[in-house]
Amino acid sequence: xxxxxxxxxxxxxxxxxxxxxxxxxxxxxxxxxxxxxxxxxxxxxxxxxxxxxxxxxxxxxxxxxxxxxxxxxxxxxxxxxxxxxxxxxxxxxxxxxxxxxxxxxxxxxxxxxxxxxxxxxxxxxxxxxxxxxxxxxxxxxxxxxxxxxxxxxxxxxxxxxxxxxxxxxxxxxxxxxxxxxxxxxxxxxxxxxxxxxxxxxxxxxxxxxxxxxxxxxxxxxxxxxxxxxxxxxxxxxxxxxxxxxxxxxxxxxxxxxxxxxxxxxxxxxxxxxxxxxxxxxxxxxxxxxxxxx
Numbered sequence: 001x002x003x004x005x006x007x008x009x010x011x012x013x014x015x016x017x018x019x020x021x022x023x024x025x026x027x028x029x030x031x032x033x034x035x036x037x038x039x040x041x042x043x044x045x046x047x048x049x050x051x052x053x054x055x056x057x058x059x060x061x062x063x064x065x066x067x068x069x070x071x072x073x074x075x076x077x078x079x080x081x082x083x084x085x086x087x088x089x090x091x092x093x094x095x096x097x098x099x100x101x102x103x104x105x106x107x108x109x110x111x112x113x114x115x116x117x118x119x120x121x122x123x124x125x126x127x128x129x130x131x132x133x134x135x136x137x138x139x140x141x142x143x144x145x146x147x148x149x150x151x152x153x154x155x156x157x158x159x160x161x162x163x164x165x166x167x168x169x170x171x172x173x174x175x176x177x178x179x180x181x182x183x184x185x186x187x188x189x190x191x192x193x194x195x196x197x198x199x200x201x202x203x204x205x206x207x208x209x210x211x212x213x214x215x216x217x218x219x220x221x222x223x224x225x226x227x228x229x230x231x232x233x234x235x236x237x238x239x240x241x242x243x244x245x246x247x248x249x250x251x252x253x254x255x256x257x258x259x260x261x262x263x264x265x266x267x268x269x270x271x272x273x274x275x276x277x278x279x280x281x282x283x284x285x286x287x288x289x290x291x292x293x
Contacts, residue, residue, distance in 0.1 A: 003168050004165055006049060006262050007012055008211070014074065020113040021077075021078050021110045021112070022078060023070060023075040023077055023107045023108075023112070023273050024072070024075070024076060024078070024111075024112045024113060024114055024115065025075055025076075025114040025212045026052065026064070026073060026074050026075075026076055026081075026108070026110065026114070026115050026116075026117065027071075027072075027073045027108070027113070027114055027116045027117070027177070028066060028071070028072045028073065028074075028083070028116075028117050028118075028119065029045065029052065029066070029070050029071055029072075029116075029118045030045065030046055030047070030048040030070045030072070030118070030119050030121070031044055031045050031046060031070050031118065031119070031120055031121070031124070032046055032048070032096075032121050032122060032123050032201045032202050033093055033100050033101050033120030033121060034123050034173070034201070034260070035124075036100065036101075036123065037046045037101070037133060038042045038101035038102065038118075040118040040120065043070075043120060043148035043215065044064070044070075044202055045066070045067075045068070045069040045071065046068075046070055046095060046121070046202055047066050047067060047068050047070070047117075047200055047222060048065070048066050048070075048097065048121070049063065049064075049065045049085065050063065050064045050065070050066070050072075050083055050084065050085050050087055050119075050135075051063055051077065051083075051084040051085065051086075052081055052083060052084075053081060053082045053084050054072065054079055054080070054081055055079070055080040055081060055082055056079045056080045056103075057079075058077065058078055058079035058080075058140055059076060059077055059078065059079020059080060059081055060076070060077050060079075060129070061081070062074055062076070064131075064194055071133065075214070076108045077108065078108045078109060078110050079080075079107070079108055079109065080090060080105070080106075080107050080108075081105070081106055081107070082104050082105050082106075083102075083104040083105075083117060083119060083255065084104070084108075085119075086148070087097065088125075088138065089170075090126045090128075090168045090170045091168055093119060093126070093170075094125065094126055094201075094202055094203065094204070094221030095123075095124060095125065095126075095170075095201045095202040096121055096123065096124030096125075096170050096201065097121060097206070098122045098124075099110075099118035099119055099121060100121055100122045100123075101119075102117060102118050102119040102120050102122045102158070103117065104117075104119070105119060106203055107286040111250050117252075120188050122172075123172065123173040123201045124170040124171060124172055124173060124199075124201055125170070125173050125199040125200045125203065125206065126168070126170060126171075126199075126205035126206070127146065127167070127168070127169055127170075127171050127176075127197065127199055127205065127206040127208075128166070128167070128168045128205050128206065128207045128208075129143065129144070129166065129167050129178065129206075129207075129208045129209070129210060130161075130164070130165050130166045130208075130209045130210070131161050131166075131167075131193070131210050132165060132209060132210070132211050132212065133183075133185055133191065133211075133213065134153045134185070134191065134211070134212060134213070134214075135210050136160075136211070137165075138163075138164050138165025138166070139161060139165045139212065140162060140164070140165055141161065142160065142165070142180065142183060143158055143159075143160055143180075144158070144159055144161065144167060144178060144179070144180050145157070145158050145162070145167075145172075145179040145180075146158075146159065146171050146176050146177075146178055146179075147177040147178075147179060147245060148171070148172045148174050148175070148176050148199075148231060149174070149175050149176070149177060149245065150172075150173075150174030150175050151172070151174070155172050157169070157171055158250070163279045165173040171199050171200050172199065173201040174198070174199060174232065175196065175197075175198055176196070176197050176198070177194060177195075177244060177245040178193070178194065178196075178208070178210065179192075179193075179194055179245065180192050180193045180194070180210065180212065180223040181215070181240075182215075182248045182261070184278075188213050189279055190214065190215045190261060190279070191212035191213060191214055191215060192212060192213070192215045192239070192261070192263050192293020193210050193211065193212050193263060194212060194245065194263045194265075195208060195210055195244070195280060196243050196244060197247075205269075212275055213263060213264060213292070214264075214292035215261040215262060215263055215264075215292060216261065216263070216264050216291055216292040217251075217259055217260075217261055218259065218260050218262055218264055218290055219258075219259045220236060220249070220252075220253055220257065220258055220259075220265065220269065220288065221255065221256050221257045221258070222234055222236070222256040222257075222258075222271075225257055227244060231252055231256040232251075232252055232253060232254050232255075233251055233252060233255060234251065234252040234256070234258075234271060235248065235249070235251055235271075236249045236252070236258060236267070237249065237267065237269065237270070237271075238260065238267045238269050239266055239267065239268050239270070240265060240266070240289070241266035241267060241286070242266055243267050244263070244265065247260055247262050247267075249269075262290060263293055264289070264290055265289065265290060266286070266287075266289050267286075267287045267290055268286040268287055269287060
Protein backbone atom coordinates (compact mmCIF):
# COMPACT_ATOMS: atom_id res chain seq x y z
CA UNK A 1 0.00 0.00 0.00
CA UNK A 2 1.20 3.48 -0.82
CA UNK A 3 0.07 6.79 0.78
CA UNK A 4 -2.36 8.74 -1.39
CA UNK A 5 -3.25 12.41 -1.85
CA UNK A 6 -6.06 14.26 -3.61
CA UNK A 7 -5.87 17.39 -5.76
CA UNK A 8 -8.29 19.53 -7.72
CA UNK A 9 -7.56 20.14 -11.38
CA UNK A 10 -9.04 22.02 -14.26
CA UNK A 11 -9.60 20.77 -17.76
CA UNK A 12 -6.42 20.68 -19.84
CA UNK A 13 -4.07 20.81 -16.85
CA UNK A 14 -1.16 18.32 -16.87
CA UNK A 15 -0.48 16.42 -13.68
CA UNK A 16 2.79 14.61 -13.06
CA UNK A 17 2.54 11.56 -10.81
CA UNK A 18 5.59 10.00 -9.17
CA UNK A 19 5.26 6.47 -7.73
CA UNK A 20 7.90 5.28 -5.30
CA UNK A 21 7.55 1.49 -5.07
CA UNK A 22 8.41 -0.27 -1.84
CA UNK A 23 11.64 -2.19 -1.45
CA UNK A 24 11.51 -5.96 -1.09
CA UNK A 25 13.66 -8.41 0.88
CA UNK A 26 16.11 -10.95 -0.51
CA UNK A 27 16.38 -13.85 1.95
CA UNK A 28 19.56 -15.83 1.23
CA UNK A 29 20.85 -19.15 2.58
CA UNK A 30 24.47 -20.11 1.84
CA UNK A 31 25.47 -23.74 2.41
CA UNK A 32 28.03 -26.40 1.60
CA UNK A 33 26.21 -28.76 -0.76
CA UNK A 34 27.52 -31.96 0.84
CA UNK A 35 25.45 -34.25 -1.40
CA UNK A 36 25.99 -32.09 -4.53
CA UNK A 37 22.25 -32.17 -5.29
CA UNK A 38 21.13 -28.62 -4.52
CA UNK A 39 19.09 -29.70 -1.47
CA UNK A 40 19.81 -27.24 1.30
CA UNK A 41 18.21 -29.34 4.05
CA UNK A 42 21.23 -31.67 4.23
CA UNK A 43 23.78 -28.91 3.67
CA UNK A 44 25.94 -27.03 6.15
CA UNK A 45 25.30 -23.29 6.53
CA UNK A 46 28.34 -21.05 6.13
CA UNK A 47 29.26 -17.38 6.32
CA UNK A 48 29.98 -15.98 2.85
CA UNK A 49 30.37 -12.45 1.49
CA UNK A 50 28.13 -11.94 -1.54
CA UNK A 51 27.93 -9.13 -4.06
CA UNK A 52 24.36 -8.42 -5.18
CA UNK A 53 24.85 -7.02 -8.69
CA UNK A 54 22.15 -4.82 -10.28
CA UNK A 55 21.56 -5.86 -13.89
CA UNK A 56 19.34 -2.90 -14.79
CA UNK A 57 19.42 0.83 -14.11
CA UNK A 58 16.36 0.42 -11.90
CA UNK A 59 18.10 -1.52 -9.15
CA UNK A 60 20.91 -0.57 -6.80
CA UNK A 61 23.49 -3.24 -5.99
CA UNK A 62 24.86 -3.96 -2.54
CA UNK A 63 26.88 -6.44 -0.48
CA UNK A 64 25.52 -9.12 1.84
CA UNK A 65 27.39 -11.37 4.26
CA UNK A 66 25.53 -14.35 5.64
CA UNK A 67 25.82 -15.30 9.31
CA UNK A 68 27.63 -18.39 10.60
CA UNK A 69 24.45 -20.45 10.11
CA UNK A 70 24.30 -19.38 6.46
CA UNK A 71 21.34 -17.00 6.64
CA UNK A 72 21.18 -13.37 5.57
CA UNK A 73 18.77 -10.80 4.15
CA UNK A 74 18.86 -7.40 2.52
CA UNK A 75 16.29 -4.88 1.25
CA UNK A 76 16.48 -4.08 -2.47
CA UNK A 77 14.74 -1.72 -4.83
CA UNK A 78 12.74 -3.22 -7.71
CA UNK A 79 14.93 -4.42 -10.57
CA UNK A 80 16.89 -7.40 -11.89
CA UNK A 81 19.85 -8.73 -9.91
CA UNK A 82 22.53 -11.43 -9.83
CA UNK A 83 24.18 -13.06 -6.80
CA UNK A 84 27.99 -13.15 -7.11
CA UNK A 85 30.80 -14.17 -4.79
CA UNK A 86 34.58 -14.29 -4.98
CA UNK A 87 36.25 -17.68 -5.46
CA UNK A 88 38.80 -17.81 -2.64
CA UNK A 89 42.13 -19.63 -2.52
CA UNK A 90 42.97 -22.36 0.00
CA UNK A 91 44.84 -19.88 2.22
CA UNK A 92 41.70 -17.73 2.51
CA UNK A 93 38.99 -20.25 3.36
CA UNK A 94 38.22 -23.67 4.86
CA UNK A 95 35.68 -24.61 2.19
CA UNK A 96 35.24 -24.22 -1.55
CA UNK A 97 33.62 -20.94 -2.57
CA UNK A 98 32.72 -21.90 -6.13
CA UNK A 99 28.95 -21.77 -6.54
CA UNK A 100 27.75 -25.28 -7.39
CA UNK A 101 23.96 -25.14 -7.12
CA UNK A 102 21.21 -22.54 -6.87
CA UNK A 103 19.73 -19.90 -9.16
CA UNK A 104 21.75 -16.71 -8.91
CA UNK A 105 19.54 -14.43 -11.04
CA UNK A 106 16.33 -12.94 -9.61
CA UNK A 107 13.91 -10.03 -9.96
CA UNK A 108 12.52 -7.71 -7.31
CA UNK A 109 8.99 -6.80 -8.37
CA UNK A 110 6.90 -3.71 -7.76
CA UNK A 111 4.57 -5.51 -5.38
CA UNK A 112 7.15 -5.82 -2.59
CA UNK A 113 7.09 -9.63 -2.46
CA UNK A 114 10.18 -11.16 -0.81
CA UNK A 115 12.56 -13.36 -2.80
CA UNK A 116 14.27 -16.48 -1.42
CA UNK A 117 17.46 -18.03 -2.76
CA UNK A 118 19.61 -20.95 -1.57
CA UNK A 119 23.18 -20.98 -2.88
CA UNK A 120 25.16 -24.22 -2.60
CA UNK A 121 28.94 -24.41 -2.67
CA UNK A 122 31.20 -27.21 -3.87
CA UNK A 123 31.96 -29.58 -0.95
CA UNK A 124 35.70 -28.99 -0.76
CA UNK A 125 38.11 -28.86 2.16
CA UNK A 126 41.66 -27.66 2.65
CA UNK A 127 44.72 -29.93 2.59
CA UNK A 128 48.16 -28.68 3.58
CA UNK A 129 50.94 -31.22 3.04
CA UNK A 130 54.73 -31.13 3.03
CA UNK A 131 56.85 -33.84 1.37
CA UNK A 132 60.30 -34.72 2.71
CA UNK A 133 62.93 -37.09 1.30
CA UNK A 134 64.92 -39.60 3.34
CA UNK A 135 67.27 -36.85 4.54
CA UNK A 136 64.21 -34.87 5.75
CA UNK A 137 64.78 -32.24 3.08
CA UNK A 138 61.73 -30.79 1.30
CA UNK A 139 61.09 -32.15 -2.20
CA UNK A 140 60.07 -29.50 -4.70
CA UNK A 141 58.42 -29.86 -8.12
CA UNK A 142 57.05 -33.29 -7.19
CA UNK A 143 53.72 -34.57 -8.56
CA UNK A 144 51.31 -35.73 -5.88
CA UNK A 145 47.99 -37.47 -6.57
CA UNK A 146 44.98 -36.99 -4.31
CA UNK A 147 42.53 -39.82 -4.98
CA UNK A 148 39.06 -39.27 -3.52
CA UNK A 149 37.59 -42.76 -3.04
CA UNK A 150 34.19 -41.68 -1.67
CA UNK A 151 32.75 -41.05 -5.12
CA UNK A 152 31.35 -43.80 -7.33
CA UNK A 153 34.24 -43.16 -9.72
CA UNK A 154 37.49 -42.14 -8.03
CA UNK A 155 38.20 -38.43 -8.47
CA UNK A 156 41.91 -37.69 -8.86
CA UNK A 157 43.59 -34.30 -8.42
CA UNK A 158 47.26 -34.09 -9.43
CA UNK A 159 49.21 -31.20 -7.92
CA UNK A 160 52.88 -30.22 -7.69
CA UNK A 161 54.87 -29.27 -4.59
CA UNK A 162 56.34 -25.77 -4.38
CA UNK A 163 59.94 -24.83 -3.53
CA UNK A 164 59.25 -25.69 0.13
CA UNK A 165 57.96 -29.15 -0.76
CA UNK A 166 54.45 -28.06 0.14
CA UNK A 167 50.98 -28.16 -1.38
CA UNK A 168 48.11 -26.04 -0.05
CA UNK A 169 44.93 -26.79 -1.96
CA UNK A 170 41.17 -27.19 -1.90
CA UNK A 171 40.19 -30.82 -2.52
CA UNK A 172 36.87 -32.67 -2.81
CA UNK A 173 35.60 -33.63 0.64
CA UNK A 174 35.77 -37.29 1.67
CA UNK A 175 38.16 -40.19 2.16
CA UNK A 176 41.32 -39.46 0.15
CA UNK A 177 44.48 -41.43 -0.62
CA UNK A 178 47.60 -39.31 -1.11
CA UNK A 179 49.84 -41.09 -3.63
CA UNK A 180 53.47 -40.36 -4.48
CA UNK A 181 55.38 -42.68 -6.77
CA UNK A 182 58.64 -42.85 -8.69
CA UNK A 183 60.71 -40.08 -7.12
CA UNK A 184 64.40 -40.60 -7.92
CA UNK A 185 66.76 -38.68 -5.60
CA UNK A 186 69.81 -39.56 -7.70
CA UNK A 187 71.35 -42.34 -5.60
CA UNK A 188 69.78 -45.15 -7.62
CA UNK A 189 66.79 -45.60 -5.31
CA UNK A 190 63.14 -44.94 -6.14
CA UNK A 191 61.02 -43.34 -3.42
CA UNK A 192 57.31 -43.01 -2.81
CA UNK A 193 54.61 -42.76 -0.17
CA UNK A 194 50.94 -43.39 0.46
CA UNK A 195 48.76 -42.07 3.24
CA UNK A 196 45.01 -41.90 3.89
CA UNK A 197 43.29 -38.70 5.05
CA UNK A 198 39.73 -37.48 5.47
CA UNK A 199 39.09 -34.09 3.86
CA UNK A 200 36.28 -32.12 5.50
CA UNK A 201 34.58 -29.06 4.00
CA UNK A 202 34.36 -26.10 6.35
CA UNK A 203 36.31 -27.76 9.15
CA UNK A 204 39.95 -27.88 10.21
CA UNK A 205 42.42 -28.26 7.36
CA UNK A 206 44.20 -31.59 6.84
CA UNK A 207 47.87 -31.02 7.75
CA UNK A 208 50.39 -33.77 7.00
CA UNK A 209 54.16 -34.10 6.70
CA UNK A 210 54.92 -37.05 4.43
CA UNK A 211 58.33 -38.72 4.48
CA UNK A 212 59.24 -40.64 1.33
CA UNK A 213 60.46 -44.21 1.63
CA UNK A 214 62.13 -46.60 -0.78
CA UNK A 215 59.62 -48.44 -2.94
CA UNK A 216 59.51 -52.21 -3.33
CA UNK A 217 58.97 -54.52 -6.30
CA UNK A 218 56.09 -56.98 -6.46
CA UNK A 219 56.65 -59.73 -9.03
CA UNK A 220 53.79 -62.12 -9.83
CA UNK A 221 53.44 -65.02 -12.24
CA UNK A 222 49.98 -66.41 -13.01
CA UNK A 223 49.29 -69.88 -14.41
CA UNK A 224 45.99 -71.68 -14.97
CA UNK A 225 44.72 -75.08 -16.07
CA UNK A 226 44.50 -74.02 -19.70
CA UNK A 227 47.86 -72.27 -19.98
CA UNK A 228 50.60 -74.14 -18.14
CA UNK A 229 53.18 -71.75 -19.53
CA UNK A 230 51.43 -68.74 -18.00
CA UNK A 231 48.29 -66.65 -18.34
CA UNK A 232 48.82 -63.75 -20.71
CA UNK A 233 46.81 -60.54 -20.83
CA UNK A 234 45.49 -60.44 -17.25
CA UNK A 235 44.96 -57.13 -15.44
CA UNK A 236 45.78 -57.73 -11.79
CA UNK A 237 45.06 -55.21 -9.06
CA UNK A 238 46.97 -54.98 -5.80
CA UNK A 239 44.85 -53.93 -2.83
CA UNK A 240 46.40 -52.49 0.32
CA UNK A 241 45.50 -54.29 3.54
CA UNK A 242 46.21 -51.04 5.37
CA UNK A 243 43.54 -48.93 3.65
CA UNK A 244 45.96 -47.25 1.24
CA UNK A 245 44.05 -47.93 -1.97
CA UNK A 246 44.92 -50.03 -4.99
CA UNK A 247 47.65 -50.37 -7.63
CA UNK A 248 46.90 -51.45 -11.20
CA UNK A 249 49.64 -53.83 -12.32
CA UNK A 250 50.78 -54.01 -15.97
CA UNK A 251 49.06 -56.68 -18.08
CA UNK A 252 50.69 -60.09 -17.67
CA UNK A 253 53.12 -61.01 -20.47
CA UNK A 254 53.32 -64.25 -22.47
CA UNK A 255 54.82 -66.00 -19.44
CA UNK A 256 52.00 -64.80 -17.18
CA UNK A 257 54.33 -62.45 -15.34
CA UNK A 258 53.88 -58.88 -14.24
CA UNK A 259 55.78 -56.49 -11.96
CA UNK A 260 54.98 -53.23 -10.21
CA UNK A 261 56.56 -50.95 -7.63
CA UNK A 262 54.61 -50.27 -4.45
CA UNK A 263 55.24 -48.61 -1.12
CA UNK A 264 56.23 -51.06 1.60
CA UNK A 265 53.30 -52.63 3.45
CA UNK A 266 50.80 -55.46 3.36
CA UNK A 267 49.12 -56.12 0.01
CA UNK A 268 46.80 -58.71 -1.55
CA UNK A 269 45.63 -59.46 -5.07
CA UNK A 270 42.59 -61.03 -6.70
CA UNK A 271 41.18 -61.57 -10.18
CA UNK A 272 37.72 -62.59 -11.38
CA UNK A 273 36.63 -62.28 -15.01
CA UNK A 274 34.73 -64.29 -17.61
CA UNK A 275 36.19 -64.43 -21.13
CA UNK A 276 34.39 -66.25 -23.97
CA UNK A 277 32.51 -68.45 -21.56
CA UNK A 278 35.56 -69.31 -19.49
CA UNK A 279 35.72 -67.89 -15.99
CA UNK A 280 39.18 -67.05 -14.72
CA UNK A 281 39.36 -66.49 -10.98
CA UNK A 282 42.11 -65.91 -8.46
CA UNK A 283 40.77 -65.92 -4.94
CA UNK A 284 41.91 -63.04 -2.79
CA UNK A 285 45.51 -63.86 -2.03
CA UNK A 286 47.52 -62.09 0.62
CA UNK A 287 50.99 -61.29 -0.62
CA UNK A 288 52.01 -60.25 2.87
CA UNK A 289 54.40 -57.56 3.97
CA UNK A 290 56.31 -56.12 1.04
CA UNK A 291 59.61 -54.39 1.81
CA UNK A 292 62.30 -52.69 -0.22
CA UNK A 293 65.60 -54.35 -0.99
